[in-house]
Amino acid sequence: MLDIKVIREQPDEVKRQLARFAIDGAVVDRVLSFDERRRTLLREVEELKALRNTVSKEISKLKDAAERETKIAAMREVGDRISALDKEVALVEEGQRAAMLDIRNLPHPDVPDGQDDSENPVIYQEGEERQLPFPAKPHWELAEALGIISFTQGVKLAGSRFYVMHGLGARLQRATIQWLLDLHIRQGYSEVYTPFVVKEAALWASGQLPKFRDNLYRDEESGLWLVPTAEVPVTSLYTDELLEAANLPIRHVAYTPCFRKEQLSAGRDVRGIKRGHQFDKVEMYRFELPENSYAALEQLRRDAEECARLLGLPFRTKILCTGDIGFGSAKTYDVEVWAPGQAEWLEVSSCSNVETFQARRANLRYRPEPGAKPEYLHTLNGSGLGLPRTIIAIIENYQQEDGSIVVPEVLRPYMGGIEVMR
Template sequence: MHDIKALRADPAAFDAALARRGLPSAADAILGIDRAHRERKQGIEQRQQQRNALAKAIGESKRKGIPTEREEAEALRIRNEIGEFETEVQAHEQSLRALLATLPNRLDPDVPDGADESANVVLHVHGTPREFPFAPKQHFEIGEALGLMEFGTAAKLAGARFTVLKGALARLERALGQWMITLHTEEHGYTEATVPYLVNDATMYGTGQLPKFAEDLFRTTDGRWLIPTAEVPLTNFVAREILAEAALPLRLTALTPCFRSEAGSAGRDTRGMLRQHQFAKVELVSVTAPGESDAEHERMTRCAERVLTELGLTWRRVLLCAGDTGFGAARTYDLEVWLPGQQAWREISSCSNCRDFQARRMDARFRTAGAKGTEFVHTLNGSGVAVGRALIAVLETLQDESGSVTVPEVLRPWMGGITRISSATA
């Protein structure tokens, strides 16, 4: 949500911010509703003063035995007018809120311009893509050859964009999630949470999924929504709260299934596990004071990067351009991992600073010790990381010519000491 006071102060800057995202001007429309809203509120206050003065005059006239029919008729007219104005004020508030809710966050000034991912900027590359003495396979070819990755069974059970993992691959996926959540809680200072996988409208609205992205979500028959990421419930922990500054930063993490309809992905990544309706992810969420969010963004991204480094993967950090930055983010780093089977970089984590955008939607604030007023917190979120995509990267990076896969050393304690997944260990 946007600060209407900032928009009033500089509507041209607001429209310029929208233009960076390829969106048309909206300041005039918003300010038109805002002016009508403020005029009606002022009109209500004026008429309330008139009503109060009339009530006093009517009371005095009655005590003196003077007829008050004319004054009472005027008071009724004013009361009716106040009711009409109040109805208009409510309509203006709803219109203003609805319009602002559809507009994305303002980008940080140093976010590069550009319409799509081709304008993203690579900031750092870790490692060198492995050279294979054979043609590396894609993850689904490896998994199917091992007999441990079944798309036909998943399609029979649920339809397209689902996967069944069995045996050692199911255990490897579980090991990845358990190792990541342990790393982030024991070494990176995040507090683990178990959260609902079903949430209400207000929770989805708070983090920006509603109303704009309803078609990308799954909704239940009782009106709840399946979470697309644990960012949604974790961030909303602070909704409608006033935190003490001493409680910040608040760092939360959760390992959950995530559910996405992939409505806009028809025909993309139809083979394999890259784009699924259901997948597991370790999510990182931070809530900070405004002056701390830049440093927290760097810290969070480094936490996600460590996961990839420990797994022995080749990865890079990318600063997203204006056209590729998500709706709620002011600035986003994507972490991309090299997939030898695809011969391509693919996103495996996205770490975003939302500044006060989500906090305004959630009404999440903090108070400095001794201060009378409150300020909106800043919220950040990142993948720490997507478990399925980490599994894909491990399979493709650590495969050998026989079709076996080496288990990363950090995962072996979680795998019962298994060092290699092959047909023999399946």
């Protein structure tokens, strides 16, 4: 959510920024007209309330019964007027909030213009689009041949876009999760284990709602939603708290499964494990002082890149253009790893600084110094990493001509010393 003061004071600048996303500036005008109406009503109703408060005090001291009655009668009318106005204020506030929730975050100056993901500039690369010395196979062929992933069983149990991992496949994933968590803990993140279902408020707070309603699973009976990413529960960890600057930054790493309906990408990436309804992810999340948040974004990105580097996977990092950057983000880097089997770059991490966007929605504040007024803090999130695509890249990069798969060195201690999956 944007700062209403910014919208109020620099509406043209906000419109100019939104225009980069081909968003009509009329939304800004709508917010402003709600805001003006709201303030007009507020002035009126508050004046009446002040009147009622003072007269009510007088009434309590009045001895004269007749005079008392007159004042009570007068206040009865004032009271009616107040409750009518209060209702109107509530309506206007609701309208304003809804309009505000619909406005995406403004981009950082670094964000380039672009139509879609094809226009995201690569800003860093390590390794290349390597060719294997033999015909590379896609991961689904390798995994099925090795018996470590069953797609048919996934369909049997839960339908398309589900799969079952067996034996060394399941173990490889578990080892990778464990290794990633340990790595991020060494990088200074503290581990959290959260519920995998959350109340609706958490989804508004992180910005999933209202935009991605159709992509989320929900239990009607309890009103709880399955998390689409650990970012959702972690964002709301400190909701409504007032954090002390001395305790910041707070950096968390969380492993969770993620659940997404993927209705918008029906028919896309249907083969293999690239895009499932359920997948695992290790997520980094940072609560930072505003003045540090862009340095933190660079650090976050490096922390994500380190995962790929240590796994021995070729990777590159892009900065997302206006056509691809997420709704809540001011600036995002994507880290992609090379998958020779499918000959494509796979997004394994997306690192974003959402500045105060989530903090406003979640009411995440801190006190800059003792006695100072509370401020919204900046939050950042980045995958480290998404499991399926990491597994794909491992399988396809480490495949051998005979169909066996070498276990990346860093994972071997987590795999009971196994060096080759065959």
